[in-house]
Amino acid sequence: MRLSHLSLGLLPALLPQALATTTYKTHNFSAPIDHFHNETRYEPHSNSSFNLRYWFDPQYYKPGGPVIVIAAGETDGTDRFPFLSQGIVTQLAKAYNGLGVILEHRYYGESFPFADLTLKNIRFLSTEQSLADYAYFAQHAVFPGLEEHDLTASATPWIAYGGSYAGAQVAFLRKVYPEIFWGAVSSSGVTAAIIDYWAYFEPIRNFGPAQCIDAIQTRVDFVDRILIDHAENETLHAQLQAAFGFSTPINNTDFVNFLSNPLGAFQSRNWDPAVGSYEFRHYCDNITAAEPLYTPTNYTALLPGLLESAGYDKRNKTLLANLRNEIGYLNSSVQSYLEEQAAAQVSDVATSGSLSKDSGTSWNYQVCTEWGYFMPGSTVPEDIRPLLSRLITLEYTSNVCPETFNIDTAPDVSQVNKHGGLDFSYPRVAIIGGVADPWRDATPHAEGLPGRESSDSEPFILLDIPAEDVWDGIRGGVHHWDQNGLSEEEVAQGERPPWLVEELQEEIVRFVGGWLGEWDQTGGGVADL
Ligand SMILES: *[C@@H]1O[C@H](CO)[C@@H](O)[C@H](O)[C@H]1NC(C)=O
Ligand SMILES: *[C@@H]1O[C@H](CO)[C@@H](O)[C@H](O)[C@H]1NC(C)=O
Ligand SMILES: *[C@@H]1O[C@H](CO)[C@@H](O)[C@H](O)[C@H]1NC(C)=O
Ligand SMILES: *[C@@H]1O[C@H](CO)[C@@H](O)[C@H](O)[C@H]1NC(C)=O
Numbered sequence: 001m002r003l004s005h006l007s008l009g010l011l012p013a014l015l016p017q018a019l020a021t022t023t024y025k026t027h028n029f030s031a032p033i034d035h036f037h038n039e040t041r042y043e044p045h046s047n048s049s050f051n052l053r054y055w056f057d058p059q060y061y062k063p064g065g066p067v068i069v070i071a072a073g074e075t076d077g078t079d080r081f082p083f084l085s086q087g088i089v090t091q092l093a094k095a096y097n098g099l100g101v102i103l104e105h106r107y108y109g110e111s112f113p114f115a116d117l118t119l120k121n122i123r124f125l126s127t128e129q130s131l132a133d134y135a136y137f138a139q140h141a142v143f144p145g146l147e148e149h150d151l152t153a154s155a156t157p158w159i160a161y162g163g164s165y166a167g168a169q170v171a172f173l174r175k176v177y178p179e180i181f182w183g184a185v186s187s188s189g190v191t192a193a194i195i196d197y198w199a200y201f202e203p204i205r206n207f208g209p210a211q212c213i214d215a216i217q218t219r220v221d222f223v224d225r226i227l228i229d230h231a232e233n234e235t236l237h238a239q240l241q242a243a244f245g246f247s248t249p250i251n252n253t254d255f256v257n258f259l260s261n262p263l264g265a266f267q268s269r270n271w272d273p274a275v276g277s278y279e280f281r282h283y284c285d286n287i288t289a290a291e292p293l294y295t296p297t298n299y300t301a302l303l304p305g306l307l308e309s310a311g312y313d314k315r316n317k318t319l320l321a322n323l324r325n326e327i328g329y330l331n332s333s334v335q336s337y338l339e340e341q342a343a344a345q346v347s348d349v350a351t352s353g354s355l356s357k358d359s360g361t362s363w364n365y366q367v368c369t370e371w372g373y374f375m376p377g378s379t380v381p382e383d384i385r386p387l388l389s390r391l392i393t394l395e396y397t398s399n400v401c402p403e404t405f406n407i408d409t410a411p412d413v414s415q416v417n418k419h420g421g422l423d424f425s426y427p428r429v430a431i432i433g434g435v436a437d438p439w440r441d442a443t444p445h446a447e448g449l450p451g452r453e454s455s456d457s458e459p460f461i462l463l464d465i466p467a468e469d470v471w472d473g474i475r476g477g478v479h480h481w482d483q484n485g486l487s488e489e490e491v492a493q494g495e496r497p498p499w500l501v502e503e504l505q506e507e508i509v510r511f512v513g514g515w516l517g518e519w520d521q522t523g524g525g526v527a528d529l
């Protein structure tokens with residue numbers, strides 16, 4: 001089995017480990033395994049219940065305040081602690097005496113309905129079942145220590161916040177359960193499920209440093225000319241792979257897939273150095289450096305001949321320097337890549353019949369059944385110089401579906417897109433995006449769509465931070481950059497987010513305040529539509 005391509009991008013949405021200084025007490029909430037006894041896809045149905053984990057922070061809560069629930073999305077709920085201790089949800093809780101809550105998603109973290117995960121019992125993992133969990137929670141939750149307050153949705157306004165997949169979820173929650181969720185802030189919310197999501201790389205191409213993007217495109221073209229234009233010459237392929245550190249040739253598609261790994265670092269960028277990764281900038285600085293950064297090996301001596309075979313000028317010093325530095329940069333991960341591949345093959349055999357209980361497996365199942373988001377290079381339009389090889393086909397990127405789940409049919413994206421897809425809109429749902437977010441084209445902020453007028457009822461905001469205001473010097477507004485925030489200690493030390501982030505967070509606090517004012521005016525709990 002191959003390793004999944006770019007981890008399908010959504011995982012991890014951020015790298016919050018560095019920030020998880022605050023922890024919260026774990027609580028269990030019992031929910032039905034099967035909310036939809038009327039749907040044949042879940043047969044045989046279940047009447048049992050299971051525990052969803054949740055955590056809350058009562059420090060800002062005062063009677064009458066709202067519940068602000070963070071949809072934890074496709075990861076362990078504890079990974080979201082930094083979004084409860086600081087950031088936009090904390091600001092909202094502080095401003096409005098609110099109770100900040102994280103509810104874990106079914107089949108993630110420890111919220112699995114079954115002790116052993118199998119191809120059969122994973123069937124209750126779906127978007128609608130998870131949405132129903134959140135609705136059921138909002139209707140029935142009793143928070144230990146706050147039992148004297150009715151914090152259920154009939155008596156208290158519930159505001160849902162989510163980023164990325166969870167951003168789509170909270171948007172859908174508001175639309176599917178308008179009488180339960182009073183408002184939702186959907187940040188980088190991927191409301192459109194898209195099977196062939198080649199467009200993932202477009203914001204990288206359009207907003208990455210120009211010289212770096214050009215170097216990547218040139219390397220991709222060079223490699224593709226060898227592997228595609230000289231498809232039959234295996235000697236040449238072996239030389240190419242050797243030049244990049246693979247002394248024993250591997251599958252050519254796996255090889256070019258490996259070369260695309262650094263692109264994943266673009267999404268991990270964040271305005272806060274404690275949260276985000278600098279690795280994309282490192283990669284760019286490596287592959288555009290004029291001076292040699294690594295000791296040349298006897299393998300790099302193969303480069304000029306390979307360039308000539310590909311129709312490139314073998315005396316071009318810039319080109320040679322770029323490629324040698326990229327080879328040196330990638331070389332440090334060749335060994336671990338080979339080891340991971342070997343391990344994946346072993347575990348494949350070992351786990352046949354049952355599935356491993358981890359976020360990657362659960363998200364892949366969601367991808368294979370409902371969401372898609374396969375990211376090939378082969379379908380990038382011909383007039384675009386791609387950032388990854390055209391050898392990477394849709395079939396290759398979706399291989400995990402037949403291999404892990406025996407699923408041979410395309411995902412049923414209508415399960416997601418019936419809520420509106422790119423056209424999604426709903427009163428009291430804010431659509432927040434980032435101009436350079438690889439997920440942008442799966443959101444209502446997709447390039448090429450007509451813009452929308454932003455209003456207090458339906459805020460529509462695209463974050464666009466100039467390169468000079470981002471610590472890695474790359475233009476931003478990437479993946480839900482409004483969600484995280486600085487700790488009180490960091491603020492006390494004089495740290496500040498980029499002012500556009502600060503302004504966006506203030507704006508979110510303002511319009512959510514307006515929504516809460518509407519709740520008060522209607523006497524609360526009255527269905528508003
Ligand atoms: C929650 O439920 C799980 C079983 O689903 C159990 O193992 C765990 O101890 C419970 N945790 C708490 C805090 O009650
Ligand atoms: C099942 O019930 C839900 C509401 O609970 C409804 O939205 C859905 O359309 C129903 N499905 C069928 C097949 O009737
Ligand atoms: C679930 O409960 C219903 C109503 O009590 C019953 O008809 C059905 O057989 C039960 N299903 C299972 C799987 O136990
Ligand atoms: C394969 O490429 C090598 C290196 O350019 C060349 O020497 C050889 O003739 C090619 N083989 C074939 C069969 O074209």
Ligand SMILES: *[C@@H]1O[C@H](CO)[C@@H](O)[C@H](O)[C@H]1NC(C)=O
Nearest residue numbers: 243244245297299327328331
């Ligand atoms: C990769 O690094 C190893 C040592 O870590 C070295 O032996 C090898 O020559 C390097 N290969 C390339 C292509 O740079």
Ligand SMILES: *[C@@H]1O[C@H](CO)[C@@H](O)[C@H](O)[C@H]1NC(C)=O
Nearest residue numbers: 002251252253254395396399
């Ligand atoms: C490499 O892997 C791809 C996808 O799994 C497959 O289609 C292709 O035939 C393989 N190539 C070789 C040379 O085995």
Ligand SMILES: *[C@@H]1O[C@H](CO)[C@@H](O)[C@H](O)[C@H]1NC(C)=O
Nearest residue numbers: 279282283285286289293329
């Ligand atoms: C090249 O990349 C490495 C690994 O990320 C990094 O430590 C180093 O600083 C980079 N070199 C330059 C010149 O940016």
Ligand SMILES: *[C@@H]1O[C@H](CO)[C@@H](O)[C@H](O)[C@H]1NC(C)=O
Nearest residue numbers: 242247297298299300301302
């Ligand atoms: C590179 O060196 C290794 C051992 O150091 C040797 O096995 C290999 O044949 C050499 N490759 C080339 C292209 O000279």
Ligand SMILES: *[C@@H]1O[C@H](CO)[C@@H](O)[C@H](O)[C@H]1NC(C)=O
Nearest residue numbers: 215218313316317318319322
């Ligand atoms: C050399 O290669 C660089 C990087 O690909 C390219 O920008 C430049 O135009 C090339 N120079 C010549 C003279 O071809």
